[in-house]
Amino acid sequence: GEDVEQSLFLSVREGDSSVINCTYTDSSSTYLYWYKQEPGAGLQLLTYIFSNMDMKQDQRLTVLLNKKDKHLSLRIADTQTGDSAIYFCAETWAGKSTFGDGTTLTVKP
């Protein structure tokens, strides 16, 4: 079955870059997503990448996809305290999404 793995915690200083990594197993995935979840809230779609792309940049966010290694990363430039949250990667295939366990990002002032 599908399996999506992420490191559980990441701590950075304000202004630094954050890199959150994710590995997945289903090579049939069409889209890969990054979501942000703040405490007590639902998921907010941050960005996505189509499976035939290597990179996508969206303002402070850069997504890198290594399809051969099934590795996805999210880089947040100039990380701010408001970026502190849980970040989930998800792969989607045949209309269903499988989520990783989430990476808790803590941004220290």
Place this chain on the structure above:
Amino acid sequence: GAVVSQHPSWVICKSGTSVKIECRSLDFQATTMFWYRQFPKKSLMLMATSNEGSKATYEQGVEKDKFLINHASLTLSTLTVTSAHPEDSSFYICSARMKDSPLLDEQYFGPGTRLTVT
């Protein structure tokens, strides 16, 4: 645009009672809605997929008689937890897929419902 609401945002109920959670797409029509369960500091577990006008498809291990899903219209899906027990306490999140969405498979998530069964 693409806002999904859930009601209630939190609910406390007694063991043995039933609780209904609503998921609404406020400004778009949703052909498909998904119900997830999230345990503390854990990922989202897909419980079921519901398509308007048809029976929900439940994931393996999810009891369909316990978690009743109704998707009566293109903007509303409900999840009823029947005969709730303390182990059903969790954060329930719904998501909706927009009809004719330009982005295949994109889901819009509701804010979640915190259920506590005492």
